Amino acid sequence: MLTYSFANIGSDSLYEHLYKSIKKDIIDRKIKPGEKLPSKRNFAGNLGISVITVENAYEQLICEGYVYSIAKKGYFVADINSVTAKTPIVLTEENVVMTSDEQRYLADFSSNRSNVKQFPFTVWAKLLRECLTDYQEALLEMPPSGGVLALRKAIANHLYEFRDMTIDPEQIIIGAGTEYLYGQIIQLLGQDKIYGVEDPGFSKLSQAYRVSGATVKHIPLDQEGISVEELEKENVQVAHTSPSHQFPTGKITPISRRYELLGWASKAADRYIVEDDYDSEFRMTGKPIPALKSIDVNEKVIYLNTFSKSISNTIRVSYMILPKHLMKLYYKRLSFYSCPVTTIIQMTVSRFISEGFFEKHINRMRNYYRQQRDFLVNTIENSKMASYVKIMEADAGLHFIIHLDVPCSDEEFVGIMERKKIKLCALSEYYQRTENRSEHEFVINYSSLSEEQIKEAIDFMSKEVVRLALKNY
Structure with missing residues (x-):
């Protein structure tokens, strides 16, 4: 009969130690496929442990497929050739280098x-600790679908002071990265729309739209930005553009083209512009270019921005600003979504902005x-x-x-x-x-x-x- 020692089993319980011992013997072929295991009562008596301990060990082995039972006959070892043939994956130095995002570039x-070296770790750690102390109960509650109100107020104040945009905090929707918000826009406006993206442009953008089931048209640029003539020609209903710093060309859309885009959008009720303002804070000469959203009087612009550029790529906090009529539609259709950004991160970013650290x-x-x-x-x-x-x-x-x-x-x-x-x-x-x-x-x-x-x-x-x-x- 099988015999195992229960001395020096460490932190394992009795049944865990027994389960691991039997499993090892099965993998090492010391117990052969089809071999019958001792009955629970006899096995327990031989090992000097309780029947329930043996039963728990057998049940775990059955769950993992190492053992099977036959009614009134007992427990038997399964054929695990496919399992034992596998060898553990060892991450050698070569494996680690090849799987690293940074690779091996000069x-x-x-x-x-x-x-990374420019991240304000000291300030961030201070604010994080303060939030853990001040908002203990709130941190354990689910945030509203649009995001924590304190963060949305902080963003609205920042945009008013630095981008000349007057925004109701309720219009702001917080997301975990802009890719998440792309999907929300499609669900809000509909998969049946034709979405126009800039060409050349950010490849992930068209992929995100397509994965969500939308029809995508690639709209060429001229010297002033995305072509309005091509938007009309391709019957686009939603135009996604980066007027303040187009990626990858770096073009800046002049005010004349901005008004032309707004005029295009106002010609039909189902036309909208998605303004991606991804790095507007980092214009190197002069003041930041006024956002298209700031001159939109017909509620045709959905504004997108992110803290991934301005704070850190790992701070996956982005936001969109919806026109008021779309905000109402959002809460009617999509408010069942939980905000994907944790409350502690939202509160920390909120304080980072409202206490002046973001501006600095x-x-x-x-x-x-x-x-x-x-x-x-x-x-x-x-x-x-x-x-x-x-x-x-x-x-x-x-x-x-x-x-x-x-x-x-x-x-x-x-x-x-x-x-x-x-x-x-x-x-x-x-x-x-x-x-x-x-x-x-x-x-x-x-x-x-x-x-x-x-x-x-x-x-x-x-x-x-x-x-x-x-x-x-």
């Missing part, structure tokens, strides 16, 4: 992450990013490739475009940089309509890079650009 110009952080980060931008631009202009490069849209936000005079395709140049451990994305990669693609233009994100990374990466890039240019000559 510099990643495709990343729009914020710089934005000012500090704007100065920091301006220095990073200036350093990067100066490094490029003083590099060996200066005569082969043109910098465009450098003042609008946290990325800009460079045009490189190189005698190879975008794909080839990106591959060359990849081999030099520099990650680069060509502007052409963001186009869906191939007839509009531009060549030899590359998107340069700099928010997460140090000066050392910038210097080394531009040095490598310069050598390759000059080598390719001279080779062609």
